[in-house]
Amino acid sequence: MGARSFGAVALAVVVAGLAVTRVLDNQYYYFAGYVVLQYVVLATAWNILGGYTGYVNFGTPAFFALGAYTAVVLIQSLKAPLAIQLVAGAIISGLLGLALGYLTLRLRGVFFSIATLALAVVLQTMFINWEYTGGARGITLVRPASAPLFGNYVQFLFVVMLGLAVLAVATAWWIERSWIGRGLTAIRDNEEAAECMGVPTLRLKLVATTVSGVLMGLAGAPFPYYVTFVEPTSVFDLNYAVNSLAMPMIGGSTTWIGPVIGAVLLGTAQQIATVTISSALNLLLVGLILVAFVILAPEGIVGLVQRLARRSGERTRRSGV
Amino acid sequence: MRRNRSRTRAWAVVSLLIGALFASSAWPGAASAADPIKIGFGMALTGGLAANGKAALIAMQLWEADVNKKGGLLGRPVQLVYYDDQTKGATVPGIYTKLLDVDKVHFVVSGYGTNLIAPAMPIVMERKLVFPALFGLANNEKHNYSGYFQIMPAGPRPAIDWTGTYLEVAARQTPKPQTLALVGADAEYPHNALAGIRENAKRLGFKVVYDSTYPPNTVDFTPIVRVIKAQNPDVVFVASYPPDSAGMVLAAHEVGLQPKMFGGGMVGLQFAALLTKLGPKLNGIVNYDFWVPEPTLKFSGIEDFLKRYQAQAEKAGVDPLGHYLPPWAYAYLQVLGQAIEGTKSLDQQKVADYVRTQEHDTIVGKVKFGANGEWATSRVLQVQFQGIETTDIAQFHKAGKRVVVWPEQYKSGKLIYPYSSAMK
Amino acid sequence: MSAEAFLDVQGVTKRFGGFQALSAVSLQVRQGERFGLIGPNGSGKTTLINCISGTLRTDGGRIVFADQDITTLPAHRRTRLGIARSFQIPKPFTSMTVLQNLMIPIEYAGRGHRDGVVDEAMGILGLMGLAAKAHVPSAALTQIEMRKLELARAMAARPRLLVSDEAMAGLSSTEVDDILAILFELNQRGITIVMIEHIMRAVMRFSERIAVLDAGEKIAEGGPDEILADKRVEKAYLGE
Amino acid sequence: MVWLDLLLNALAAGILLGGFYAAVSLGIALAFGLLDIVNIAHPVFVMLGSYVAYGMNARFGFDPILTGLLFTPVFYALGVLLYRVYYVSFERKGAESLRGLVFFFGVLFIVEVSLLLAFGVDYRMVEARYIGETFQIGPVGIAFRLLVPCVVGVALTGALYLFLSRTFYGRAIQAVAQDSFALRLMGANPFRVKGIAFGLAIATAALAGALLIMIGPVEPAMNREYIGRVFAVAVLGGMGSIGGTLVAAIIVGVAESLTSTFYGPSWGVAVSFGVLLLALAVRPSGLFGR
Secondary structure, eight states, X not given: OOHHHHHHHHHHHHHHHHHHHHHOOOHHHHHHHHHHHHHHHHHHHHHIIIXXXXXXXXXXXXXXXXXXXXXXXXXXXXXXXXXXXXXXXXXXXXXXXXXXXXXXXXXXXXXXXXHHHHHHHHHHHHHHTOGGGTGGGOEEOOOOSEETTTEEHHHHHHHHXXXXXXXXXXXXHHHHHSHHHHHHHHHHHOHHHHHHTTOOHHHHHHHHHHHHHHHHHHHHTTHHHHHSEEOHHHHTOHHHHHHHHHHHHHHOSSXXXXXXXXXXXXXXXXXXXXXXXXSTHHHHHHHHHHHHHHHHOTTHHHHHHHHHHHHHHHHHHHHHO | OHHHHHHXXXXXXXXXXXXXXXXXXXXXXXXXXXXXXXXXEEEOSSSTTHHHHHHHHHHHHHHHHHHHHTTOBTTBOEEEEEEEOTTOGGGHHHHHHIIIIISXXXXXXXXXXXXXXXXXXXXXXXXXXXXXXXXXXXXXXXXXXXXXXXXXXXXXXXXXXXXXXXXXXXXXXXXXXXXXXXXXXXXXXXXXXXXXXXXXXXXXXXXXXXXEEEOTTOOOOHHHHHHHHHHOOSEEEEEEOHHHXXXXXXXXXXXXXXXXXXXXXXXXXXXXXXXXXXXXXXXXXXXXXXXXXXXXXXXXXXXXXXXXXXXXXXXXXXXXXOOSSHHHHHHHHHHHHHHHHHHTOOOHHHHHHHHHHSEEXXXXXXXXXXXXXXXXXXXXXXXXXXXXXSOOSGGGGSTTSEEXXXXXXXOOSOOOOSHHHHOO | OOXXXXXXXXXXXXXXXXXXXXXXXXXXXXXXXXXXXXXXXXSSHHHHHXXXXXXXXXXXXXXXXXXXXXXXXXXXXXXXXXXXXXXXXXXXXXXXXXXHHHHHHHHHTSTTOOTTHHHHHHHHHHHHTOGGGTTSBGGGOOXXXXXXXXXXXXXXXXXXXXXXXXXXXXXXXXXXXXXXXXXXXXXXXXXEEXXXXXXXXXXXXXXXXXXEEETTEEEEEEOHHHHXXXXXXXXXXXOO | OHHHHHHHHHHHHHHHHHHHHHHHHHHHIIIIIITOOOOTTHHHHHHHHHHHHHHHHHXXXXXXXXXHHHHHHHHHHHHHHHHHHHIIIIITXXXXXXXXXXXXXXXXXXXXXXXXXXXXXXXXXXXXXXXXXXXXXXXXXXXXXXHHHHHHHHHHHHHHHHHHHHSHHHHHHHXXXXXXXXXXXXXXXXXXXXXXXXXXXXXXXXXXXXXXXXXXXXXXXXXXXXXXXXXXXXXXXXXXXXXXXXXXHHHHHHHHHHHHHHTOGGGHXXXXXXXXXXXXXXXXXXXXXX
């Protein structure tokens, strides 16, 4: 997709989102849509590090929670508006990403992944013991009743998350196309060879971890106002780690569209499952789909479609001769 | 050949995915009956609180059946519409807006637990709905919302009144115990309980000699119990969830912790699973409870309810006793139902006013709410485990094993004090 | 230190835990030279070139390249200065085509010529005899093609010094001649070449000077004939 | 004097806990350390072991240890089967460990939810005569509930150590970790050897699960709390060194126990993860790395 058509689609998505808030009054779709969009951001952010660079991060909850708790602190201390919460959440989470980037100096592969898991546990323990943000008891936040221009605050949150999703996907799209993306791919394929071919691996990894952290922080920052009650077990939920990893895997982890497809499909399926089969079967489904995909379609849906397209292309060519 | 196989495989994945989506979306939310009054809620049917959530659901379905057998409310049948909140607060806003905007339920009630009540509050408040709630601690403290009603009988100042009763019991012993050790899990309820008991300790003049929390996945409690023992406190207060309650009791026996009073806020000692495993090791422990089969608490309808609940519990794999949460899950719907009948109306404001001003007769006794939607006066019981000799479940169906020692009104026996003389 | 040294390795030392991989190895390579580095298995050859290319940090000593001290520079900076290497076990970027493999060093190491990058890459592939494979996924190459890709990719970094780590191991003798011809051709164009090799015939034919490592120490240095006559070298290779 | 008492008891409790952690971590040390298979689902197999022990105990009154031993062959077969799937789907294709990781993530969910559907969400415990008994050595009190798991854990470690160092297949497993070419020289088939090793790794979960339910009540989602801990122990222990795993497990146990005693239990778990992060940063090959 060229820059112009990508921009057009992005713009169309945002305009469509805004238009929806003018006609649709049913709150449920905003709440459910928000969650799906939040997963678009998380999956895309994860994929910049995991899919492009090949570093598997189990610490998504840590970044998400850091964004959320930054917002909590700002609400508690300054009653800061959402825009400031977003910026601050992005910065703090980005700094954690930067620190994680330096960790890649010494830790490769699975060791890195385990370290991110440990990071999440340590951070969670900190927030459990920090009374200012409610500690283990959690904290109730009173959401503003309305937002200027939007009337309903939840519609506003929905549009904000839509904007963040477009931002995240555009970032991934740009990285993928740029020299940074090619360098990250080289690192994923073989880090030592990449370094020896002139790729500044450390700097690029720092870019990847920081951008990934920033985007995850952005996903987390509006969460306190969405849910209005924040406590450690819910923001450090392992589900964020599982989903942000499963979605790119199912969609396809080598292109920007993969995580989007995965997040929309899996996220929507989960939303629907929540209000239908309403049981453990929901989780079982995620597990089965995940296993089926990694075994049968390791390149995800994008790879699957490409494979089918290539094959039908071959067939027409052959029949044409 | 190879190509063929991988094509088949590719199609298998695609159809699996489509099938999964189809299966999940084609399922109707709920079958519609002839113009029923719909009551919606999210409930923890999976995740950390599912054991209780499932038990509550059975009780609520019993209420639904009972009401419909008697001809419904206002001549209309009632219908429960519910979704699994997975014990995740993040699912709650979506569930309640779905109930209200898509399913068009007439009333909503809360799911089980503080963390799952809280995310529903802003939605309920925005729309000015009556909101009976099931076992949340101080959910209304910040909002002070007039439509909120908490069926758990903690009292007007939930965290303080709840834990206060334990220390009240202790303070009445002679000689009055002086020192107090506090310990609890790093989670929502225990932290609230500990905050409450610290205030009570100040008020009743106890000296806190140990005050600490432990992470929820603690495996071994003996180091903690040893440190407590080394402080030699007169009273030990534990605020814990089921796995750690068991761990604490076992560790206390292993280490030989024998304060003058032990217990207080342990969740799990109300359930058959732990009662039948710990058996005689429970003797002497004084712990909070809300209902036990003592003669002083035989409200009308409760025994019949429990019999029917117990018949279903086995099959559902939930607590076979059902003394803890199920009666209250039944009762908070009773309150709502009585208010609808009493006002002959589905108007939220009228129903809320009725709930707030009237006294309600339920299977857990007479319920009267105060201004902030909590019980007007606390009815937290302190019970002492006495005379347990086996791990047999049948004994817990009968009176005399969990003796009510507080409050005076429901007292069914004498506290054996100190703890050590009740241990045998 | 020799004034004419292009690459000057001065007393380089490397330890892995308690294992002394290199002890104070010194050697000088002149500009435009064909230099051979040999030694039995485990003698420290690969460790030495890892230190030269920057994938390992030295524990002692200095490395000077083109009058610049590069001892503490990261590998990618050294590549930009003009040191390129190929790997003993080919390490292609497996998710890319052959052409894309070459684009990485062209883009990252050979700065300042964004136009004609594809032409440049195709030129190198032509030289290596890989032009027909340009759009093939690199994972689908044969063994010899992988080796050639290693060299081609190193060439794409526009090196002034090429370190070739056992580029011929496991190849047939006509394939060895193939690779040798390529290396001669590169040297003709002015690229200094350090060759690590087990195949004696190739090293002896190719190198102007040879250094011999054994157990982390340099035991001999000189022209091919001197090395062949050296008693210590014979002992190192054949044992007592 | 009180202080010394507490110190001794904390050390004892930590060592007991460590023995148990070793039993839980051995499977990871084998699969991850020696075979390079990131079986993040290992703790869920431990849970499976716990539920088997619970079922046999509730239905037939079997001792949990006995059940654990009886079911090791079943778990072994399960492990071999799982390795087959893993081998065919990932290892043979040379796919990077990332996909294998995701695969095991999926397995974790499937097993966990299956347990949930089969046993419900209520907490389960077992009964055995020695649970709750305790004895005293000087000032140190030792609980059977913790002593038995520790002894079994250490015994299991010892048995595995002997197996790996004294038997043909044991040495073959060690060799496969180094170099599968050398293994062929020994005349063994790497696929078969790895299958045996992975089978053994899962087999240890049967016993570890029995120990877990002996210590305290379990519920299906509990496995997640062990993921971090077992990897911490395996990495700290030096990836596949059996003795190292035991020592690392004891270090983690003692660290948790000492923090609980002297600093406040709240930070116990964070401390063991802090130790892990530190170890990873300073010495990625572990304390006893090869």
